[in-house]
Amino acid sequence: MSALFTTGRAFLSRAAKSAAFSRSLSGLPTYENIIVEKRGKNDSVGLIQLNRPKALNALCDALFDDVNDALDKLSEDKGVGCLVITGNEKAFAAGADIKEMQNKTFVDCASGNFLGHWGRVSKNRKPIIAAVNGFALGGGCELAMMCDIIYAGENAHFGQPEILLGTIPGAGGTQRLPRYVGKSLAMEMVLTGNRINAQTALSAGLVSKIFPTGRLVDEAIKTAETISQNSQLIVALAKESVNKAYETTLAEGNEFEKKIFHATFATADRKEGMTAFVEKRKADFKNN
């Protein structure tokens, strides 16, 4: 229980802290390395806060196990339509835990499929917003890129400094980053280990919005709340269709999109959405 009140969440108000406390008592599990809460209207947003502040939220194995377990729980929760992952004001996450991997061998990595369990974030059916304050380095930058939307606080810094440790990114840094910021900037970041700030990340296209540091999480929750008000069924299809754009040719992607569009006509929510428009009322989606 004491983990709920660490310095890592100093940006949350006292009221928010006690609300989190009572909610965590009323259902969601407590974890060693993360704090999980339901926030927003009707508790429709799942908030996962990485919580190893002394290690700048370095992504140790146990932390990622916690994240995966929380994703499973929040995905099963029919009342939750969208998730937010955040850290604290100093660090979203300073990368994979260097102390944990320092003495690993190739055989350890290959036979244990090291980092294999990280990929579940990008396969989650519900949309995830990364709310990034402070350092998002190495695996931290990769974790943000596994999410569907990235919002940055004004103090955010993104980087892939693995080259300085004699290794390379291992969770998408050389694959997603060039798709988001273009080859030249990605290559420079990966080969030098230099970081980019929030403004550069915005103009290069890595993040969609920047907010003052203290407002970032609330703004991410607001967007998540808006997404949660739509049909969860159709949101999942829309997410799948956008993601297709990164996995296939334009022609194949367009074909996929059209088929999914046609498929929405088999749903009650599509009928409800269009009927509500014609009747000039708010749609009442039932996720079917």
Ligand SMILES: C/C=C/C(=O)SCCNC(=O)CCNC(=O)[C@H](O)C(C)(C)COP(=O)(O)OP(=O)(O)OC[C@H]1O[C@@H](n2cnc3c(N)ncnc32)[C@H](O)[C@@H]1OP(=O)(O)O
């Ligand atoms: C597939 C993925 C691979 C990877 O992700 S590889 C890792 C890539 N990331 C990095 O290389 C970043 C490593 N961290 C840093 O360079 C620095 O930190 C910062 C620039 C982020 C911040 O510097 P400052 O403000 O001076 O803090 P501090 O004293 O270095 O860190 C505070 C405590 O946090 C621990 N820590 C920081 N990053 C990591 C990490 N990635 N793994 C394990 N521990 C980390 C430190 O050691 C220290 O702890 P203590 O006070 O006990 O010495």
